[in-house]
Amino acid sequence: MRLIVRPGSFKSRDGTGGTKLTxxxxxxxxxxxxxxxxxxxxxxxxxxxxxxxxxxxxxxxxxxxxxxxxxxxxxxxxxxxxxxxxxxxxxxxxxxxxxxxxxxxxxxxxxxxxxxxxxxxxxxxxxxxxxxxxxxxxxxxxAADTCTVRPRIVSCYPRGGDANAASSLRHALERFALAGHIEPIDTEFSDRVLCFEKAEFMVRMWNKYREPLLFVEAGAMLREAPLLPSFLGCDVALHKWNRWEMSARTLYLGRTERAEMLLRAWQQLAASYPAIWEGYLLDQAWSLTSSQVPLDTVWLPRSYHALKGDLGAMRATVLHDQQTTTLELGPDPAFSGIVRTARRAGRSSARDAFMVMTSNAQTANGVAVILRDIAASDAGAVAATVEALTGAYTANCGGYGRLELSLCAWQDDVGAARDAAALARYRILEIAPGQRIANDFFAHQAADDAVMTARHLFP
Structure with missing residues (x-):
């Protein structure tokens, strides 16, 4: 699935802390x-x-x-x-x-x-x-204790499950004077909420309320008022389990169009792939969204994702009732190799498009540019090449309706990026850091495509 939104079409983030600059x-x-x-x-x-x-x-x-x-x-x-x-x-x-x-x-x-x-x-x-x-x-x-913007805490649990599952959470909302919405929902299984069911619930809450939303699992306890995400004024905030695997147990959505884009991408992916666990689908929704718009993401500390049995559980803001295990977070350890290294460093992985840009060209064709060998190249050369590519596409898109830029450190990354682009039927261009990129780079490639097409049609 490819969700395309024109960069720059969203409002800037609304921070709630800090001193106004002169x-x-x-x-x-x-x-x-x-x-x-x-x-x-x-x-x-x-x-x-x-x-x-x-x-x-x-x-x-x-x-x-x-x-x-x-x-x-x-x-x-x-x-x-x-x-x-x-x-x-x-x-x-x-x-x-x-x-x-x-x-x-x-x-x-x-x-x-x-x-x-x-x-x-x-x-x-x-x-x-x-x-x-x-x-x-x-x-x-x-500093977050001084924040005046308070999120609405939302949660859900299976209608046929334990009616007392959210009792601790309800008491915490009363104790901290937080607005909340906790309800039982219809689920396929009586003992758990599937990813698509949780995503649909979140979309419904987004449409119903106007405050920022903070989802926490129904069995969680709040030890303190969870004000950090709203204080930081971000689009989305979540925790990365073991620094790489995104968790949907604690999920904050600011009232921005970028946050809504992430939420709806997650909902569509969850509906399309119900057998894949929610953390990986959230990861892919994050990749899609952050490649198309400047998504302002906060990676929440472990105190917002503490589990019973953790050494730091007594200092937790959000304490989940799950035991310390990766079973619920990622049932297939080998699957993590696709994204683990990059996610630990806060980056998109090589299998993801780093950036997607759209043009005013009224065409459905796209071009995939693969920037290879970035790990072995000078950082300045890599940055300059990225800037030259985006500048050239803005100056003259060559009739390509979409540009997807992938950054690849190793040759196997290049192969994966090529396969993804081929599936989308994109024109594939492979370049190296430091390569000269003229303003007519894409127009020149389009002209070459036209010549090759003409030779094929009229040999």
Missing amino acids: GRTHENLDRLLQSGGIRLGRAQRDRLDWLAGQYGAPTFDDVSDTGRKGVVILREPPSGAAAELFYRSLSPGCAVVIPTSENPGFDFLKSKLTEFGTVGPCGADGPHELWWGGIGWSKFLT
């Missing part, structure tokens, strides 16, 4: 980004502005190696030793922002940091994925 601060930040050759889309810039309001003025990573504070912007992936030194120089008063985080060269450093969130690419204006993280959640967890 005009002078905006100008200084503009100059800093321009001096570093960094291009951000509106949603990405909104997130950076929010972080500057929380932490202070951003600087580049090469300004100083001691006494770091504020927002530190990384432009190049550090080596192993440099990453360790950089990590040791950070404090809880620092946030790290990586504007070209789709590059696997940043993966090692990301593995040492706490991953707060990502903002997807914004087309030609912001053609990279923005990643932000730091040294733990303590600053945000404390």
Whole structure:
């Protein structure tokens, strides 16, 4: 399934925390980004502005190696030793922002940091994925208590199941004065809710209420008011089990069109593939959505996804009644190899399109561009090639209605991307980082296609 939405057609995120930046601060930040050759889309810039309001003025990573504070912007992936030194120089008063985080060269450093969130690419204006993280959640967890935007807690359970399953959750809503909606629903099985049933319930809640929605499983307990996602002002917030597998046990949806797009993509996938577990379908819905619009995602801390028996269960905000097991989260361990490495680093995997762009061309044909060898290439060359490709497509699409860009580190990734593009009957182009991309790149390819077609029709 390919869900195509024109990038830039959604409103910017509505943050609820942080200090409003002054005009002078905006100008200084503009100059800093321009001096570093960094291009951000509106949603990405909104997130950076929010972080500057929380932490202070951003600087580049090469300004100083001691006494770091504020927002530190990384432009190049550090080596192993440099990453360790950089990590040791950070404090809880620092946030790290990586504007070209789709590059696997940043993966090692990301593995040492706490991953707060990502903002997807914004087309030609912001053609990279923005990643932000730091040294733990303590600053945000404390500040979230001041948030005035409170989500509506929603949950469901099988109508034929235990009527007392949600009693603890109901009591918590009363204790924290939170709006909620908990109901029994018709299900195929009396002991569990299937993915498509949960997705349909969430769509119904989305249509019924106007507040941000926070879904938690009916058997969960709330130890504190779960205000972190609404404080961060994101489109969607969820937890990655073992840092790679997305879980639908705790799922936040902000009141944005991007969040609605994710929800409806999840619903369609769940209805089409009811035998696949919900976490992987949510993962695929996230991939589809974040490749087409700048989805502002927060990766919730474990305190929002704690399980009974966890060492940190006593400090949990959301405590689920499931035992510590991966059985419900991913019944086929081998299946995870498709996405595990990239997801641990907050990236789309090579099997997913990194970015989808659409044009005004009134055609159904598409072009798939595969950028190979990105792990073995200079990060600046990879970034420049991505920017040149998106700029060329914006300047002259060559009559191609859609562009799908895939980033591949290894040859087997290239093969998988080619297979996916062939199934969609796309024109396939394979390029290398640093390759010159002229503004008429796509027009030139279309002209070559026309010549080949003419030779085939009139040999």
